[in-house]
Amino acid sequence: MTQMVDIKTVPTTAEYRYGRGWHCLGEAEQYRDGQIHTLNIFGTRLLAFAADEGNISVLDAHCPHMGADLSTGELVNGRIVCPFHHWEFEASGRCAAIPYCKRIPPKAKTRKWLTKEVNRLLFVWNNPEGKAPEEGVEIPHLPEIDSDEWDHDWHLDLMIIETNPRELVDNLADAQHFGPVHGTPTKYFANVFEGHIGEQIFHGDSERLGGDLVAESAYYGPATHFTRMRAEFDGMTVESILLNCHVPITPDSFELRFGVLVKKIPGWSEEQNRELALQYVQQNRESFYQDVDIWKTKVRIDNPLLAEGDGPVYQLREWYSQFFMDEADVPAALKERREIVTVAK
CATH class of the missing domain: 2.102.10.10 (Rieske [2Fe-2S] iron-sulphur domain)
Structure with missing residues (x-):
């Protein structure tokens, strides 16, 4: 099922260099x-x-x-x-x-x-240069998609967001918005950047998604983001995978697809598991749309004034910049592994 959420009318803008990478067009x-x-x-x-x-x-x-x-x-x-x-x-x-x-x-x-x-x-x-992906630049296969233990329906939402996609990607390094926006104060937060992959590790407690929430996520290139989540929800351990991917329309607008897979509870009927999946998907939607509401009215800040504990926003943007330059110009340092812990246990 695809739910269409039209945020605003898409503007017409001048020519722009779009990011090098794989972009998701929805369910095949x-x-x-x-x-x-x-x-x-x-x-x-x-x-x-x-x-x-x-x-x-x-x-x-x-x-x-x-x-x-x-x-x-x-x-x-x-x-x-x-x-x-x-x-x-x-x-x-x-x-x-x-x-x-x-x-x-x-x-x-x-x-x-x-x-x-x-x-x-x-x-x-x-790829503005017209080249095929370099070796290893790919979207990972999720074994859960083939497992009978998981619901295989992505429950995708499609929406148009009228801003530059960097606003979305910034969330990967934003350690301190989880409490104010989502009611999920950060207990542990770290990032890893290596080559075309940018990772986030988050631990916290969520009123909406459950306690002891652990979310491990990664961007594979500039536009495709998967998150593996585990939390205690209604007395059960619920495991899920979130898809958060976008395709630019213009420099200041993009299609965003948001979907969720949920692991079945052993011993439950198909109907019970379906009901749980839909309930948990809705909780995730409501949480994600809290970010969407912020993007609708915020402005782009190229040099944000940061405070201690904000997260490695500048390091993230340096990593992100590689997708908007010729491959020969990408600094060798961006291929090396960098681990940054913002909030320690």
């Missing part, structure tokens, strides 16, 4: 519905569709012929048919047929974006 299965899906992301328009064999392709949406929007065309026999002159494009992006011409121009193709499916989710790779 939703694209296997025989339809063309319009994607307004990375400051442009793309389209996604599944060919007859079920493989999902993401293509530039504007026809190289005369610029028509291919996402408003038709999907016929696994090909995108342009609404303007009925040129037909294969899943590879190559034009395969022109109704009034036997010879297809060699350059008649639209860009195909690199995609992959992991954890029942569809990801698209963005």
